[in-house]
Amino acid sequence: MKYFFSSILVLICLLTTQAQNARNVLEAQHFIKLGNTLRMVDRPEQAIDLLLRALPAVQSKDAYMEAVAYENLGFAYNDQENNKAALGYFYKAHKLYQQLNFGASEAAMRQLIGEISGKDLYAGIDVGASGVKLAIFRTRYENGYYSKDIKVKPVAPNVTLVSGTAQSFQDGQEVMKAYLDSIRRYKVSADHVYIAFSSGINETLGKTPAKRKKLYELFSVLVANQIAGSDSLSIDSTLTAAREAELFMIGSVPRKLWLTTSCVDIGSGNTKGGYYDGSRRFHSVSLPFGTKTLANLIDRNRSLSIEAYKQEAERVITMIADTAINVEFNTASPGLHQRQMVAFGGGIAWAMTAYLHPEKAGVTAVPLTMADAERFARLAMTDYQTLIHPDLSDLTDLVVRKKAENDLSNVQNQFNEKQLIAGSLLMRAVFRSYTNTSIPKRFIFIRDSDISWVTGKFLEMLNRNYEQAIAKGAR
Structure with missing residues (x-):
């Protein structure tokens, strides 16, 4: 690795000291390829210099390589967070790909332009x-x-x-x-x-x-x-619940992680999730209870004192864990245990993250642990006021603090004490069901997962369009 980086640095020095434009299309191709490699080792300035020196040799001579050079220039400027320059080159690449009838490349540029320009609502x-x-x-x-x-x-x-x-x-x-x-x-x-x-x-x-x-x-x-x-x-x-779970997966988890990730969305009325197999077929999991339906089941007449409710909650959720959750996670859906990462969504996962990790307010993917699930349930059962009033004194970043305060306020409006107890015990039961495996698990909470079904729907359409374009020709 040390030799590789030393070689790259020597090559950068040589190219800088011998700064001249590419002499022909073949040399321009080498410049364009190396420019992209330089981006990968965090050298965007040198990449831009090399790509600009490649352009004169391909402009009006090789439209495809000209488009690739524009595309890579866009990426390099995007690495520098220069959105204006990045957009300018992406527009040029998009126009050439369109003229060349390279459908997949054109669609990718259109997506990038929409994302960077902020116009894709x-x-x-x-x-x-x-x-x-x-x-x-x-x-x-x-x-x-x-x-x-x-x-x-x-x-x-x-x-x-x-x-x-x-x-x-x-x-x-x-x-x-x-x-x-x-x-x-x-x-x-x-x-x-x-x-x-x-x-x-x-x-x-x-x-x-x-x-x-x-x-x-x-x-x-x-x-x-x-x-x-x-x-x-x-x-x-x-x-259906199964389809919602799949859209949650598509809209929350990057495609490259699908085969190593399972998802669990604990909602108000049900719990759903699943995973993709090697053939990209989604296997769904669905249980007919969630945070609020469990609270209603525990206290059907809404008459139990809080202490009586806690005892009944422990009994009901232990029974559900034994007869439904553990059966589903350990026997009916063994693929859940074969995945290394578990992506959580739903209101109660959001509540746990907001209360235990206010410093992560605004972070899209927040790591969670079995200890978090145990602590969440313990505080909900034994020290509710401490749970819902976490110490924010260490949050010196005013933006993060404001987001944390908003999260806490919204969570408290969504769940009352009995619902939070039910949800925390359910969350703990699901976490525990993942411990009976030899494969270590990484747990993450996906923020704004309640609208991942929308993202999932459009990403699914984009994926389908790409696959159709590539089927016609990988361009």
């Missing part, structure tokens, strides 16, 4: 059992994960659509109108909007097909009237 509307949720955001790939730059994510009004009453449908329409208006004001194009009935509402209203059809028709009319170019935009009413 996406919107998702989740029509759920207890209301309608909206998120308008950008997705950036940074530090190995997809981070979300959220522009709009209002607190969803409580609208019980699963009741199927005329009033609930009317309330839902009013919320939907406001959300569609936000999408229009942010000028999100129709092909960047994804609207879906959640698995919860599909399963519940699916028992009364006429009501489900009525809700679909009411919302479809609103979409057609308020979103320009919505002819091809429809509401996805096919989501």
